[in-house]
Amino acid sequence: MSTYSTIIAGCMSWGDWGKQLSTEEMIAQIEITLETGISTFDHADIYGDYTTEAQFGKAFKQSNIAREDMQLISKCGIQLVGNTRKNTIGHYEYSKGYIIRSVEQSLKNLQTDYLDLLLLHRPSPLMQATEINEAISILQAEGKIIEFGVSNFTPSQMELIETNQKISVNQIEFSLTENVAMHNGTLDAMQINKITPMCWSPLGNVFGSETAQAIQIRFVLKKLCKKYNATEDQLLLAWICSHPAKIHPVIGTTNKTRIQNAQKAIEIQLELEDWFELLVASQGHAVP
Numbered sequence: 429m430s431t432y433s434t435i436i437a438g439c440m441s442w443g444d445w446g447k448q449l450s451t452e453e454m455i456a457q458i459e460i461t462l463e464t465g466i467s468t469f470d471h472a473d474i475y476g477d478y479t480t481e482a483q484f485g486k487a488f489k490q491s492n493i494a495r496e497d498m499q500l501i502s503k504c505g506i507q508l509v510g511n512t513r514k515n516t517i518g519h520y521e522y523s524k525g526y527i528i529r530s531v532e533q534s535l536k537n538l539q540t541d542y543l544d545l546l547l548l549h550r551p552s553p554l555m556q557a558t559e560i561n562e563a564i565s566i567l568q569a570e571g572k573i574i575e576f577g578v579s580n581f582t583p584s585q586m587e588l589i590e591t592n593q594k595i596s597v598n599q600i601e602f603s604l605t606e607n608v609a610m611h612n613g614t615l616d617a618m619q620i621n622k623i624t625p626m627c628w629s630p631l632g633n634v635f636g637s638e639t640a641q642a643i644q645i646r647f648v649l650k651k652l653c654k655k656y657n658a659t660e661d662q663l664l665l666a667w668i669c670s671h672p673a674k675i676h677p678v679i680g681t682t683n684k685t686r687i688q689n690a691q692k693a694i695e696i697q698l699e700l701e702d703w704f705e706l707l708v709a710s711q712g713h714a715v716p
Contacts, residue, residue, distance in 0.1 A: 432468040432499055432544075434669065434694045436626060437461045437687075438678040439471050443480030447682050454487035460684050462497060464691045470599075470626075470678050472503035472549055473534055477510040481537035489539045500538055503549035503579055503599075504530035520552035527563035531572055546573040547599055551585045561592035577624075583617035590621065597624045602675060603632030604667055604710045605641060615673045630677035631664050644709040652706075658696055661686065665693035667706050 442449050442457065449457060461469070471481050481502065505522050509515045531546060546567070548560070567573045577597030578589060586595055598618055602609050606629065609615050618625050634645050649660040656663065668675050679690050698706075708714055 432501075432624070432626075432676055433466045434676055435466050435665070435690045436468040436470050436501070436676050436678040437466050438628065438680040439469055439480060439484060440475045441680050442682065443476035443483045445476050445480065449483075449682070451483070451487050451490060454484060455491045457682055458484075458487060458491060458493060458498075461687060462493065464687050466687065466691055467497065468499040468501065468544075468676075470501045471534070471538070472506075472547075473530055473537075474503075474506050474508050474549070477508065478512045481534055485537050485539035495540060499544040500540060501545040501547065502531075502534045502538070502543050503547040504534070505549045505552065520550060520554070522548060522552055522555045522560055524559045524563040524566075527560065528567060531567055535572060542571055543573045545575045545577055545597060547577045547579045547597065548581075548589075550580045551578070551582070555589075557589050557592045560589060564593050583613045586617060586621070586623065595621070595623050597626055599626040599628060599678065601629050602627035602668065603630050603634075604645060604664055604706055605632030605634060607707075607710065610671070615671065615675075619673050624676065625673050626676040626678055627668065628678045628680075630668055630679065631661055634660070634664060641710060641712060644712070645706065648705055648709045652702055655702070656696055656698075658693070659689050662689050662693040662696060663698070663706075665690055666696035666698050667703060669694055669696075670698050670703055 441447055442454060471484065473481060504527060505520050507515050507519045507521050509518050531543065534543065535541065564576045575596040576593060577595050578586060579599040581598050586598060589595055600609050600614060615625060634642050649663055652663055653660060665677050668677050681687060704715065
């Protein structure tokens with residue numbers, strides 16, 4: 429079983445969909461992330477229009493970093509319309525052959541023999557649990573993936589997949605401003621079934637937004653920053669990490685200071701009333 433760092437480095441913006449890091453810059457980014465204590469790197473085959481994994485793999489190959497010092501996550505299943513594929517419409521594909529081919533391509537791109545974790549990127553209304561199980565069973569038997577999970581799946585969709593195959597992780601959108609998973613049974617189901625939650629977009633819409641919700645949250649954060657001697661982004665991550673489901677935030681920043689701040693956030697223990705004050709600020713009303 430793979431052990432993931434509490435904070436996970438999201439690599440979506442490292443390549444063509446964001447910072448367009450050179451090989452040298454990407455090597456430095458990997459090294460900075462590892463030095464900070466973040467050892468898990470989150471990918472998906474589609475990032476950078478199916479190019480970012482190969483760019484990361486080239487950097488990893490040229491570095492002196494040992495494979496056992498990091499955990500690699502990738503996702504498959506989304507068929508994008510872009511420059512690298514002949515799709516005429518965006519769709520999902522979870523046939524046995526496609527899952528296997530996707531993983532083998534990700535391994536080639538990342539220049540590794542195995543993925544610590546494979547995720548189905550988004551649920552498809554046409555997915556068949558038995559066929560998914562066949563693909564995952566083959567990939568695990570061949571040592572090409574260690575653990576299997578899903579992303580953006582509801583409780584019933586997780587239950588469907590688990591009729592045939594154990595899920596280790598569900599990566600969902602979750603933050604102070606997007607916390608429906610805390611109320612619709614998603615996080616409850618993960619705790620019940622011992623599924624590790626990871627969350628993307630953990631800072632939500634707090635910054636760069638002038639909604640009443642964002643303004644009220646920033647007002648509370650400003651006060652709590654002084655109390656905890658912490659930054660606003662640290663407190664937002666600490667709020668997530670306080671949940672008993674033990675959520676792993678996936679951060680997208682490539683800024684060294686913000687990466688360091690994120691790692692330090694796991695040391696912050698929010699007092700109960702402070703946690704609820706942030707929730708009330710987000711909800712715009714008192715708890716029932």
